[in-house]
Amino acid sequence: SLKDTASWPQSFGFGRLASSHDIDTLDIDIRPDGKGLPYGSGTVSQGKAIYAAKCALCHGKTGTEGPFNPLVTKTDTASSSKEPGKEKTIGNYWPYATTLYDYINRAMPFNTPGSLTPDEVYSLTAFLLHANNIVDSSAVMNAQTLPQVNMPARALFVPDDRSGGTEIK
Amino acid sequence: SLKDTASWPQSFGFGRLASSHDIDTLDIDIRPDGKGLPYGSGTVSQGKAIYAAKCALCHGKTGTEGPFNPLVTKTDTASSSKEPGKEKTIGNYWPYATTLYDYINRAMPFNTPGSLTPDEVYSLTAFLLHANNIVDSSAVMNAQTLPQVNMPARALFVPDDRSGGTEIK
Amino acid sequence: VLVQTSFGKVMQRAVTEKETATSDPTKKLGPLPGEVGTRSPFEKLQKKPSDTSSRTPLQDLYGTLTPSDLHYERHHGGVPAIDPEKYELLIHGMVKKPMVFKLRDLKQFPSVSRIMFLECSGNYRGNKEELSPQEICGLTSQSEWTGVMLSTLFREVGVDPRATWFLAEGSDAAVMTRSIPLQKGWEDTMLAYAQNGEAIRPEQGYPARLVLPGWEGNTCVKWIRRIEISDQPFMTREETSKYTEAIGGGKIRQFSFVMDARSIITYPAYPNPVEKGWIELRGIAWSGRGRIVRVEISTNDGRSWSAAELQGPVLDKAHTGFRYLWHWNGDETAIMSRAVDETGYVQPTLKQLSDARGGNTGGYHFNPVTAWIIKRDGRVLFRPEAKK
Amino acid sequence: VLVQTSFGKVMQRAVTEKETATSDPTKKLGPLPGEVGTRSPFEKLQKKPSDTSSRTPLQDLYGTLTPSDLHYERHHGGVPAIDPEKYELLIHGMVKKPMVFKLRDLKQFPSVSRIMFLECSGNYRGNKEELSPQEICGLTSQSEWTGVMLSTLFREVGVDPRATWFLAEGSDAAVMTRSIPLQKGWEDTMLAYAQNGEAIRPEQGYPARLVLPGWEGNTCVKWIRRIEISDQPFMTREETSKYTEAIGGGKIRQFSFVMDARSIITYPAYPNPVEKGWIELRGIAWSGRGRIVRVEISTNDGRSWSAAELQGPVLDKAHTGFRYLWHWNGDETAIMSRAVDETGYVQPTLKQLSDARGGNTGGYHFNPVTAWIIKRDGRVLFRPEAKK
Numbered sequence A, B: 001s002l003k004d005t006a007s008w009p010q011s012f013g014f015g016r017l018a019s020s021h022d023i024d025t026l027d028i029d030i031r032p033d034g035k036g037l038p039y040g041s042g043t044v045s046q047g048k049a050i051y052a053a054k055c056a057l058c059h060g061k062t063g064t065e066g067p068f069n070p071l072v073t074k075t076d077t078a079s080s081s082k083e084p085g086k087e088k089t090i091g092n093y094w095p096y097a098t099t100l101y102d103y104i105n106r107a108m109p110f111n112t113p114g115s116l117t118p119d120e121v122y123s124l125t126a127f128l129l130h131a132n133n134i135v136d137s138s139a140v141m142n143a144q145t146l147p148q149v150n151m152p153a154r155a156l157f158v159p160d161d162r163s164g165g166t167e168i169k
Numbered sequence C, D: 001v002l003v004q005t006s007f008g009k010v011m012q013r014a015v016t017e018k019e020t021a022t023s024d025p026t027k028k029l030g031p032l033p034g035e036v037g038t039r040s041p042f043e044k045l046q047k048k049p050s051d052t053s054s055r056t057p058l059q060d061l062y063g064t065l066t067p068s069d070l071h072y073e074r075h076h077g078g079v080p081a082i083d084p085e086k087y088e089l090l091i092h093g094m095v096k097k098p099m100v101f102k103l104r105d106l107k108q109f110p111s112v113s114r115i116m117f118l119e120c121s122g123n124y125r126g127n128k129e130e131l132s133p134q135e136i137c138g139l140t141s142q143s144e145w146t147g148v149m150l151s152t153l154f155r156e157v158g159v160d161p162r163a164t165w166f167l168a169e170g171s172d173a174a175v176m177t178r179s180i181p182l183q184k185g186w187e188d189t190m191l192a193y194a195q196n197g198e199a200i201r202p203e204q205g206y207p208a209r210l211v212l213p214g215w216e217g218n219t220c221v222k223w224i225r226r227i228e229i230s231d232q233p234f235m236t237r238e239e240t241s242k243y244t245e246a247i248g249g250g251k252i253r254q255f256s257f258v259m260d261a262r263s264i265i266t267y268p269a270y271p272n273p274v275e276k277g278w279i280e281l282r283g284i285a286w287s288g289r290g291r292i293v294r295v296e297i298s299t300n301d302g303r304s305w306s307a308a309e310l311q312g313p314v315l316d317k318a319h320t321g322f323r324y325l326w327h328w329n330g331d332e333t334a335i336m337s338r339a340v341d342e343t344g345y346v347q348p349t350l351k352q353l354s355d356a357r358g359g360n361t362g363g364y365h366f367n368p369v370t371a372w373i374i375k376r377d378g379r380v381l382f383r384p385e386a387k388k
Ligand code: HEC
Pocket: A051, A054, A055, A056, A057, A058, A059, A068, A069, A070, A071, A088, A089, A100, A103, A104, A108, A109, A110, A111, A124, C075, C076, C077, C174, C237, C241, C242, D010, D011, D014
C-alpha cells in the first residue's frame, strides 16, 4: 500500500452506515449464479413484441441488421468458435446468460435506460436467447431458469496469463 | 547545464542572421552609461506642458496626487533615505536617471505606450527630474546630459547577499 | 476588455478615440488580469470525437501532461451531470460495516496524489497511411490524480478476509460495471476526486472515479456510485462481450487488465512534414507494469537501434517523454521507437503480436511498434503493417 | 446535445417525447464524446483579480499542479495578443551571430520539460483575519514547462565569453525588461513555449517566455521578443523602482532573485470551517534554492513541531505537497507549517524577517510562517502577526 497506516485510528468516522434501503435501491447487479435476479418472468413471444417496439430501431428487425451492435448470430453457433471475434454476438461470444439480464436492465434501451420492468427484461432475455438458438421457443426465463442456461461461448474464455518479461502474448 | 551537448553539431542552423534593421527596430533600451539614448533633447518647461496633457490624468497635477504611482517626492530628498520604501518616487528611490527615459519611452502613457517622440521623452524626463529637485528649471536633457545626472537614491542600493542556509536576511 | 474597477474606469477615460489600431502588441494595452485564463485563439486543439470516443491530440502536445479538457473520452452512456452535494458512494457486500460516503467524506480521508497515464485497451488504429498519433493511439492521456486510496476505504468498512473480487459501478446512463480483483484494490487503486489540481472534469468521472495504475481504462470506473465486495467476479457485459480478445486456438482472453509497454514518436508524425537537417525525434513511452527503462529508436527502418534520452523524473506507470537527435539527409526512410519496461518487456512488432495471438490483430491490448515513413519531400506517413 | 453524425441522428429519432425528466443520471443518456472537455458547472474556480494581478485559488486546489487557466497573473501592460506566425525572438549584443528565431525555429531545437513553480516576489498579504491562502500567497502556481534551454540558444549565437548579463524584453504594452546574470542563462534558464502539455496560455506569455527555475516571477519575462547580451545590467525600472526591498539601515536590496523557502497549509484554511475529529492537514511547500527536505507542523501554536509527510516525487524547485494527520479535540488552537530546504534554510516567522530587515515588513520576498487560528466553532482564521 502507498500509505503508512501505523498512526491511523481504527476508524476515521467519516461517512455513515448504509441502511438496507440504501443498498436495495442500488444493488441491481446479477451474478452468474443468479444472485440478484428479481421476482418475475418472461417468455420468448412476449420478448419478441417488446423487442419490436423498443429495440429493433437500433439493433435491426431480427437483431442482425443494426445500425448498432448485432445481437444475433448469423452463422450457426458451432462454427463460431473457429474464429471468435469475427462476429461478437450473444450466440457465439457471451459466456453467461445472466449478463444479458444484467446489461439490458442497467443500460438498455440506450436512450431510455433503466425504464424496463423485470418481466420485460426476462422476456427480452428469453427472446434474444432463442433468436441465438440457445433456448427453444417455449422457454420461460425467471430467477431459477436463467442461471441454468448454458452459453456456447463459455468454454472459450481463458484468464489472462500475460505477466511482463520477454514473452509476447 | 541540463543537456549533454557532446553529440550536438556546432550549429543546428535553425533561425536566421539578424540584420541591422532587425536590431535597430527593437533595440530601444537605455543603459546607465547612456548607451542607447537617441538624438534629440527636451527642457523642463516643454516637459511640463506635455505632462499636463498626457500624464496628469493618471499621476496627478503635480505628480503626487495619483490615482496611479506618485512620481514626485513630497518630502525633501535628504530625509527620504531615513526610511526608503515609505514613499517610492523618482526623487528618493530611483538610482539611475536613464531608467526614467527608458521606462517612459517604452511604457508610458500606460494606455498609449510607444507613442512619444524622443524630444517628448527627454522633456518629460527633464520635467520629472526637476519636480523631484534633482535638476534645476533650466536643465536640458539629451544623450550627453542625462547620464550625468546624479540620483539621490543611488547610494542606497546594495546587491542581494542571501544565499540560503540558516541565516535569515 | 477592461475590468469594472476604478482602475478600469480611469483607463477607459484615458483611452482616446485615436487609440492606435496597430498590430504591434507593444503599442496596445492588453486585457488586465482576469478571473479565469484563456487559450490562445491561434491554438486549435481538438479531440476529434467519434461516436464512441474522443482522442487526445498527441501530436500537438508537449511534455507529458494532458490538458484536462483534452483528456481522451470513452464512455458507454454519455457524460452524466452529477450534483456533487447529492453524490454518494455505497460500499457493501462482504464487509463488516456497509457504508455510504458523501463527496466531502471522501475528501476528508488521508489523500494521495500521483501522476499516471490512463489508456483504453482498445487503443489502436492502423488501416491507412494518413493517420496521426491521435488517430493511431490517442486513447491515452496523463494527469496528476488526487484522491483517497481504496485501501483506506476498505479499512474503514472492514473488508471480509475471504473476499476476492469487487464490483465497481458507475452512475452514468450505462450504469457501467467492472469486476476487479480485490488485491488491486488493496494494492494501489485510488478513488480519485481531483485531476491536474482541480476537481475531476465531467468527462473523466466527476465527482469521483477509480484509477487503477497501469490497468485498462475501462476498469477505472467513472462517476462511481457503488462498490460491492464479493468472492467471485460478476461477469458483467464489459468484461465478457467487450474488453476481451481472441488470442488464437479459438480462445478468448478475459480479465486482461494490465496495459503492456508502448511508445510512439509524436514528432515527426503525420500530418506534419519535416525539413532536411537536424530533427529532434520526440515521443512518449509508458507501461502498465512499472517504469520505462529504455526507449530505442531506429531511423533506418529497424536495421539498427539506439537509446533515446528519457525525460526525468521517470515515474512508475506514467507517460515518459523521450527524445533522440537525428540528422536527416533527405533520403526516404522509416523511423520507429520501441519501449522497454522494468520487467524486461520489449514493445513488439505487429507481426510478433499477431503471431502470438493466432493471427488476430483486432481487439484489445494491441500495442505494436509504430513506424513513420519519411518521404523525400518531407511528408511523414504512417506505415500500416502486414500481419505476417 | 447529441453529435451530428448518423449515430447522433438515430439517437435523436429514438428519444421520444416522454423522455424521463429525472434527476437520476443513470436514467438519462448524457452528452457523447466531445471536441474539448468542460469544467463541471458546480465548480466555481476564480482567480479573484485585482487591478494588477490575479491569484491562484490555492485553498480550492488538490495535488501540486495548477490548472493553466488558474495560473496566477501579474503583468505590467495587460496581456498582448500575439500571432504565433509573426512572432520572432531577437538575440543580439555581445554575440558572434545576432540571430532571429521564429517560433517554429525555437521548437526545433533540443527540448526539455520540467515541473516547476513560479512565484511573484510580491507574494504576501497579511492585514486581516479574513484572508484565504489565495489572498495571502496566491501569486504562485506550478506547471510542467517545456521549451529549449537558453544555453542551447546561447551556443547557437555564440555568446562572447566576456559577457556577464543579458536583458530580457517582452512584447507586451510595457515592453517589460529585466537584466539577468548571464550565468543563470547558461545554467538552467528555459525559453518555454509550452505549459502543462499545450502551448503557453496568453496570460502566461504566449507564445514564448523565460522560466528561471526558483527565481522571482518578474525575471521570467513573458511574451519575450528580445535578448541582448551585455557586460553590465541595464538598470530597468522593474529592477530599480520595483522588485527591490528596503532591508534596514537605509539600504535597498537589489537583484534579489531567488525565492526563499515557503509553505502554507491550504486545508484547513479560511474560509472553510472544520469539524472536530480527524483532520488531514494539507498544504504545499517550495523553495527557489532546491528541494524541500522537510515540512514541520505545529498544531499547538508553535510549542512543538512534527514532520509532515511529503508527497513524492519531491522535485527540485517545485511545489511539494505535504500532509499531516491530526485529531482536533475542539479547543481553540493555532496550526502552522514551516518549510526547510536542502540548503538548511528554515522558513522564518514574520518577526524574524522583520528583525532581519530593520523593521521592514513590506515589499518583496516576504515568506513568513502562516498561522491559522481554529476557533471552537470550527471557523478557521488567518492570524495577522505583529512585527515585534
Ligand atoms: C437508441 C438506440 C438503441 C436502442 C433503442 C436499444 N439499443 Fe441496445 N445498444 C445500443 C448501443 C449504441 C449499444 C452499444 C453500447 C456500448 O457499446 O456501450 C447497444 C448494446 C446492446 C447490447 C450489447 C451488445 C454487445 O455486443 O455487447 C444488448 C444486449 C442490447 N443493446 C440490447 C438491447 C435491447 C434488448 C433493447 C431494447 C429493450 C435495446 N438494446 C435498445 C443502442 C440501442
